[in-house]
Amino acid sequence: MTIDPIHQFNIEPLFTIGHIGNHAIAFTNSSLYMLVAVAVISLLMLASGTQLVPGRLQSVAEISYEFVATMIRSNAGAEGMKFFPLIFSLFMFIAVSNLIGIIPYTFTVASQLIITATLALLVFFTVLIYGVYKNGLKFFSIFVPHGVPGYILPLVMFIEILSFLLRPVSHSVRLFANMLAGHIALKVFAGFVAMLGVSLGAVGWIGGVMPLALTVALTALELLVAFLQAYVFAILTCIYLNDALHPGH
Amino acid sequence: MAESHGGAKGPEANAHTEAEGGHHGGGFPPFDSSTFPSQLVSLAIFFVALYLIVSRIALPRVGGAIEARQNKIDGDLAEAQKLKDQSDAALKAYEGELASARSRAQAISNETREKSNAQAEADRKTLEEQLAKKLAEAEKTIASTRATAMGNVRGIAADAAGTIVQRLTGVVPDAASVNAAVDASLKG
Numbered sequence: 001m002t003i004d005p006i007h008q009f010n011i012e013p014l015f016t017i018g019h020i021g022n023h024a025i026a027f028t029n030s031s032l033y034m035l036v037a038v039a040v041i042s043l044l045m046l047a048s049g050t051q052l053v054p055g056r057l058q059s060v061a062e063i064s065y066e067f068v069a070t071m072i073r074s075n076a077g078a079e080g081m082k083f084f085p086l087i088f089s090l091f092m093f094i095a096v097s098n099l100i101g102i103i104p105y106t107f108t109v110a111s112q113l114i115i116t117a118t119l120a121l122l123v124f125f126t127v128l129i130y131g132v133y134k135n136g137l138k139f140f141s142i143f144v145p146h147g148v149p150g151y152i153l154p155l156v157m158f159i160e161i162l163s164f165l166l167r168p169v170s171h172s173v174r175l176f177a178n179m180l181a182g183h184i185a186l187k188v189f190a191g192f193v194a195m196l197g198v199s200l201g202a203v204g205w206i207g208g209v210m211p212l213a214l215t216v217a218l219t220a221l222e223l224l225v226a227f228l229q230a231y232v233f234a235i236l237t238c239i240y241l242n243d244a245l246h247p248g249h
Numbered sequence: 250m251a252e253s254h255g256g257a258k259g260p261e262a263n264a265h266t267e268a269e270g271g272h273h274g275g276g277f278p279p280f281d282s283s284t285f286p287s288q289l290v291s292l293a294i295f296f297v298a299l300y301l302i303v304s305r306i307a308l309p310r311v312g313g314a315i316e317a318r319q320n321k322i323d324g325d326l327a328e329a330q331k332l333k334d335q336s337d338a339a340l341k342a343y344e345g346e347l348a349s350a351r352s353r354a355q356a357i358s359n360e361t362r363e364k365s366n367a368q369a370e371a372d373r374k375t376l377e378e379q380l381a382k383k384l385a386e387a388e389k390t391i392a393s394t395r396a397t398a399m400g401n402v403r404g405i406a407a408d409a410a411g412t413i414v415q416r417l418t419g420v421v422p423d424a425a426s427v428n429a430a431v432d433a434s435l436k437g
Binding site for chain 2: 006009010011013017020023024025026027028030031034035037038041042045046048049050051052054058061062065066084085086088089092093111112113114115118119176180
């Protein structure tokens with residue numbers, strides 16, 4: 001029995017799909033769960049019918065739609081709806097892959113830093129490119145807050161620019177670390193149950209009730225975290241996009 | 250974490266962990282850069298696919314359903330408002346019609362009452378006239394009857410007076426003096 005809390009994050013190549021330079025590009029377990037997430041989202045959004053009176057599946061699809069649409073409108077204004085497909089894709093991709101990841105023996109896509117970093121950089125460059133494209137140099141006025149005395153302005157600008165550049169780091173690490181830590185904690189507590197049972201026999205199995213209860217509680221917490229981190233990721237995307245849409249504020 | 254765990258489980262598990270670590274290029278899997286190209290390619294493929302599905306099909310579809318429902322609700326509300334307006338108008342028309350019908354009925358009944366009053370008045374007048382005429386006739390008849398009766402009474406009185414005088418005196422009195430005496434006593 002291997003109770004290795006890190007093992008669940010291993011990338012296992014399933015088959016090779018090609019080469020870029022001397023790197024073999026493999027279809028991995030991570031790819032498989034991305035595919036599953038995309039399939040689940042597509043199924044939810046496409047197989048749900050467009051009835052006047054929605055059924056269960058259609059209600060879920062419409063609630064997701066309204067949830068993300070409301071989030072964009074309240075955080076980035078009506079102009080933010082330009083980015084509705086992007087934010088909806090990000091939110092649903094992270095939420096669904098995180099929720100799938102809670103099922104035992106599955107893989108959590110967002111527990112890979114490279115994935116969350118890529119998504120965060122996608123948002124970062126979308127904000128940067130769209131902000132400059134739409135507002136020109138006025139976009140950089142987000143680094144110059146109003147009402148700051150002249151002698152302190154260079155320092156404030158330095159901090160603002162630094163925080164802007166660090167956005168993709170915090171954006172990606174928050175999601176990655178939450179998913180990673182949650183799954184490690186789950187695995188450790190679940191592992192305790194088996195370890196106690198194997199090493200101490202009957203007493204151990206009875207004692208294992210405690211970590212088992214903790215595992216159940218942690219699973220509930222992880223369900224919340226899975227959703228919450230997707231929400232946080234999406235809402236931060238909205239807030240960052242708001243800078244690109246309305247740099248004056 | 251892997252190290253401490255491996256220590257607890259003895260060399261066998263440690264070897265296993267090391268073997269796995271070796272297989273994946275060493276270290277903590279999320280920081281294993283040899284897996285990055287594969288992951289990036291997968292993410293690019295699936296995220297772009299998701300974006301295309303979401304932006305081209307899913308969102309227009311679900312958004313269309315929501316919009317269609319909103320339009321249907323708005324349309325139905327407008328329809329309901331229209332029908333309500335219609336029913337209000339019909340109610341107003343009905344109430345107007347009812348009021349005018351009521352006033353017309355009032356007018357008709359007043360007119361009828363006046364007409365029947367006038368008729369009754371006229372009937373009463375002709376009846377009274379007829380009655381007055383009959384009364385006059387009756388009074389005339391009574392008067393003539395009375396005159397006749399009074400005439401008869403005079404005759405009878407004269408006869409009776411003549412007869413009484415004859416019985417008392419044995420003399421047949423003169424008719425003229427009897428009559429004069431009767432007249433005198435009748436007048437007295």
